[in-house]
Amino acid sequence: KAGVTQTPRYLIKTRGQQVTLSCSPISGHRSVSWYQQTPGQGLQFLFEYFSETQRNKGNFPGRFSGRQFSNSRSEMNVSTLELGDSALYLCASSLGQAATNEKLFFGSGTQLSVL
Amino acid sequence: GQSLEQPSEVTAVEGAIVQINCTYQTSGFYGLSWYQQHDGGAPTFLSYNGLDGLEETGRFSSFLSRSDSYGYLLLQELQMKDSASYFCAVGDSNYQLIWGAGTKLIIKP
Numbered sequence: 389k390a391g392v393t394q395t396p397r398y399l400i401k402t403r404g405q406q407v408t409l410s411c412s413p414i415s416g417h418r419s420v421s422w423y424q425q426t427p428g429q430g431l432q433f434l435f436e437y438f439s440e441t442q443r444n445k446g447n448f449p450g451r452f453s454g455r456q457f458s459n460s461r462s463e464m465n466v467s468t469l470e471l472g473d474s475a476l477y478l479c480a481s482s483l484g485q486a487a488t489n490e491k492l493f494f495g496s497g498t499q500l501s502v503l
Numbered sequence: 504g505q506s507l508e509q510p511s512e513v514t515a516v517e518g519a520i521v522q523i524n525c526t527y528q529t530s531g532f533y534g535l536s537w538y539q540q541h542d543g544g545a546p547t548f549l550s551y552n553g554l555d556g557l558e559e560t561g562r563f564s565s566f567l568s569r570s571d572s573y574g575y576l577l578l579q580e581l582q583m584k585d586s587a588s589y590f591c592a593v594g595d596s597n598y599q600l601i602w603g604a605g606t607k608l609i610i611k612p
Contacts, residue, residue: 392545423602428511428604428605429604429605430590430603430604430605431546431590431592431600431602432602432604433599433601433602436598443598444592444599445595446599447554451548459523477519478545478546480546485595485598486594486600487533487594487595487598487599487600488533488534488594488598491548491551492536492538492546492548492600494545494546494547494550495545496544496545497545
């Protein structure tokens with residue numbers, strides 16, 4: 389089985405731009421959750437999608453949004469980028485909802501640098 | 504607020520045993536998970552405790568006490584490849600997965 393695929397692996401943007409990150413989950417997994425990780429920090433929950441519906445959203449501004457397609461692939465978008473958005477963005481797929489502690493399978497992440 | 508506390512760094516010797524603690528304060532509880540992350544890599548699942556007690560998976564064991572809001576990850580027969588960061592995570596009543604800041608495990612030969 390192919391693992392979770394995130395693209396692109398690296399991104400460099402400037403302040404004010406927008407960015408779209410992509411995540412393809414493991415085949416058969418219907419849940420995709422997104423996390424932001426900064427150096428020395430744990431993962432901060434962004435949002436989770438299940439069967440094309442956003443199940444819940446973390447404490448992030450409205451500039452962070454996402455969606456999920458019928459094939460379970462998910463995208464997250466960050467508009468009007470700020471320097472503080474520089475981070476590793478990870479997505480994870482699971483059979484069920486992430487918070488019920490289903491085993492999560494992570495992609496390698498997208499390293500976003502905002503200059 | 505909701506939080507998970509774990510030590511920022513632990514140092515141990517190759518072949519030894521090390522315990523990484525995690526205390527949590529969350530609204531609701533859907534179990535405690537542990538993940539390992541090597542530098543530059545993705546987190547990988549290690550173990551899950553939904554009920555009190557010890558879960559063993561090879562050299563790794565995890566323990567949970569819900570009455571104490573406490574758990575730990577025990578690594579035995581440490582190997583150099585175990586050098587990584589270890590994260591605990593708890594699902595809360597808002598169906599969000601709350602993560603600790605991670606424990607960097609340094610193993611010396």
